[in-house]
Amino acid sequence: MYRNLHLTPQRKSVYDIVSQSADHPTAADVMERLRQAGHKLAYATVYNSLRYLTDAGVIQELRMGSGAARYDARLEAHQHVVCTQCGRVDEIFEIMPAGYAEAITNETGYRVDHVDVVAKGLCPDCAKSSRH
Numbered sequence: 001m002y003r004n005l006h007l008t009p010q011r012k013s014v015y016d017i018v019s020q021s022a023d024h025p026t027a028a029d030v031m032e033r034l035r036q037a038g039h040k041l042a043y044a045t046v047y048n049s050l051r052y053l054t055d056a057g058v059i060q061e062l063r064m065g066s067g068a069a070r071y072d073a074r075l076e077a078h079q080h081v082v083c084t085q086c087g088r089v090d091e092i093f094e095i096m097p098a099g100y101a102e103a104i105t106n107e108t109g110y111r112v113d114h115v116d117v118v119a120k121g122l123c124p125d126c127a128k129s130s131r132h
Contacts, residue, residue, distance in 0.1 A: 005056055013039050014049040018059050019073035024080070024089040026068040064089070064118050079116065083123035085130070092119065 007015070017033045018025060025033065031046050041049075050071060053059045062070040064082050070089060079092040101112040122130065 005058065010041055010045050011049045011052060014046060015053055015058060018071045024062060024070040024072050026070055028068065030071070079118070081119040081121065083126055084120050085122055085126040088123045
């Protein structure tokens with residue numbers, strides 16, 4: 001995976017859950033999935049593993065509003081869309097407009113290193129159920 005990464009069995013289990021999840025799990029989701037898979041890890045171990053993997057650059061922590069942090073093992077450039085009704089999170093691979101970060105710098109004076117965009121709306125399932 002990565003050189004110089006100290007991947008304990010617990011960290012490997014946490015990484016496996018995050019990397020195999022398409023729904024950007026929260027720490028509580030990771031904990032529940034580990035239990036379902038027969039692992040018995042303490043909450044502190046799960047949280048510490050998520051922090052270690054995030055700090056090591058193996059996964060990314062997603063903060064989308066005031067809800068719990070979510071985790072994503074896809075590190076290539078992408079954005080996210082969040083359902084305002086059920087909380088579902090999906091990925092967007094649309095390319096950011098060229099010069100977007102520069103436009104932010106010109107408007108605000110900030111030196112922009114990274115841009116995260118979170119779109120919000122109703123997912124297809126919630127949109128369908130709200131029509132009925």
